[in-house]
Amino acid sequence: MKIISIYLFFLGWTAAFALPYFPITRIIGIIMLFSILFTFNYKKKLGLDKRLITLMYLLFLSFIVSYIFQIIHIGPSFTGFGHTLLFLGVIILHFVVVLVAISLTGYPTNKIYKFISWGVIFVSLITIIEFISRNFLNMEFNLLRISTDYIATYSISGERFIRARGTVIESGHLALYLLMFAPFVYHYHMNINGSKMKTIISLVSVVLAVLFTFSAAGFAELSVVILIILGVYIIKLLRQGFKLSKVIVIYPLFFSIISFGIYYFVYGNGNLSFLSGIFGKLTFENSTIYDGNSRLSRWYRAWELFKESPVVGQGSGIASITHGTGSTNLYLDILAGNGLIGLLIFLFILVYHLNLIFKMEGHVKYIYLVSFSTMAIHYAIISDYWYPWMWMLLVMINVQYYRQEKLEPDKPIKQETLASEKHFYNVKI
Numbered sequence: 001m002k003i004i005s006i007y008l009f010f011l012g013w014t015a016a017f018a019l020p021y022f023p024i025t026r027i028i029g030i031i032m033l034f035s036i037l038f039t040f041n042y043k044k045k046l047g048l049d050k051r052l053i054t055l056m057y058l059l060f061l062s063f064i065v066s067y068i069f070q071i072i073h074i075g076p077s078f079t080g081f082g083h084t085l086l087f088l089g090v091i092i093l094h095f096v097v098v099l100v101a102i103s104l105t106g107y108p109t110n111k112i113y114k115f116i117s118w119g120v121i122f123v124s125l126i127t128i129i130e131f132i133s134r135n136f137l138n139m140e141f142n143l144l145r146i147s148t149d150y151i152a153t154y155s156i157s158g159e160r161f162i163r164a165r166g167t168v169i170e171s172g173h174l175a176l177y178l179l180m181f182a183p184f185v186y187h188y189h190m191n192i193n194g195s196k197m198k199t200i201i202s203l204v205s206v207v208l209a210v211l212f213t214f215s216a217a218g219f220a221e222l223s224v225v226i227l228i229i230l231g232v233y234i235i236k237l238l239r240q241g242f243k244l245s246k247v248i249v250i251y252p253l254f255f256s257i258i259s260f261g262i263y264y265f266v267y268g269n270g271n272l273s274f275l276s277g278i279f280g281k282l283t284f285e286n287s288t289i290y291d292g293n294s295r296l297s298r299w300y301r302a303w304e305l306f307k308e309s310p311v312v313g314q315g316s317g318i319a320s321i322t323h324g325t326g327s328t329n330l331y332l333d334i335l336a337g338n339g340l341i342g343l344l345i346f347l348f349i350l351v352y353h354l355n356l357i358f359k360m361e362g363h364v365k366y367i368y369l370v371s372f373s374t375m376a377i378h379y380a381i382i383s384d385y386w387y388p389w390m391w392m393l394l395v396m397i398n399v400q401y402y403r404q405e406k407l408e409p410d411k412p413i414k415q416e417t418l419a420s421e422k423h424f425y426n427v428k429i
Contacts, residue, residue: 128209
């Protein structure tokens with residue numbers, strides 16, 4: 001099904017061509033939905049986990065109940081209706097439809113990695129070209145006609161640089177997309193294609209693109225990813241034993257870097273002013289709950305809204321209705337809008353998928369763990385649930401887990417294979 005390949009490749013094009021209500025991924029998702037409705041045989045069966053279906057039904061129900069509560073207490077609101085409809089629509093379009101399409105067509109797992117990887121690399125190259133063009137060539141690089149309302153800059157030693165945003169509306173959101181799917185770029189080129197050169201070139205491109213976003217969360221997540229990779233590598237070395245080449249080359253280099261760092265901070269000036277902006281964001285320096293539109297103030301207001309209706313919340317979009325802006329924290333946004341019940345259901349869905357990751361066989365579980373951790377951390381500082389990335393990752397977790405070691409590379413899965421998995425049962429489409 002070519003439409004799936006196109007969807008995966010354009011996964012990061014959420015702001016291209018200034019299509020705010022119907023970005024490219026949403027348009028492709030709608031086409032995919034109609035393809036399923038009018039193309040496939042309705043007698044086919046799809047294996048779905050009872051627990052996942054139950055959690056999704058409960059999440060939908062919590063949103064509907066919270067919206068009814070909102071209508072009763074503050075009256076009908078276009079903002080509240082829009083947020084409720086959008087959240088439920090995004091889940092249907094970017095999770096249910098994509099999962100059903102991949103499962104019913106037997107779309108190969110390796111192709112999922114392939115087209116996501118190509119998409120990430122292409123967006124990374126666009127980001128690098130954009131940064132160089134705008135900051136060094138004085139060229140207005142905006143071939144994709146992305147809105148200029150959110151152009152941000154970053155200061156290094158008094159010189160301001162325009163932060164790259166590639167195919168996304170904001171730089172920080174671009175960093176989330178790149179870092180979430182960078183592990184799959186590595187997995188595809190290294191473990192599936194077996195090409196170290198392509199792996200290195202691809203990852204260097206992605207890292208450069210992330211650096212050019214100057215995203216504080218992106219830098220923090222990149223650091224966490226590096227630490228996880230180093231930890232896994234060290235454990236692997238301890239289990240397999242040390243080779244002489246590693247002792248001669250790697251460890252002197254490692255200790256040289258550490259020694260230089262210690263010398264720099266003890267005997268040098270220890271000046272890291274070029275990172276001051278990033279550290280300031282991470283530590284909320286000069287930011288209080290009274291700063292108006294700062295993250296801390298938005299979080300505080302969301303918490304106050306939650307305390308007014310802690311059980312079922314006040315309906316999706318309540319922060320925007322009362323304060324004119326969101327809470328920039330997905331978990332707090334759900335807490336204020338859908339109450340403790342809605343947040344717990346959402347967290348159960350995440351924990352369910354995290355459990356599937358730990359049950360995966362082989363090293364692929366670490367690929368998914370890094371991606372999942374990046375997503376979970378970043379959504380503590382943004383609330384943009386309408387991006388397809390989180391939902392696509394959940395789709396991939398389901399597909400990978402229930403197909404593991406059932407297929408040969410690039411061969412479609414059989415319907416009976418899905419239906420026979422543990423905890424699965426047949427549901428007519």
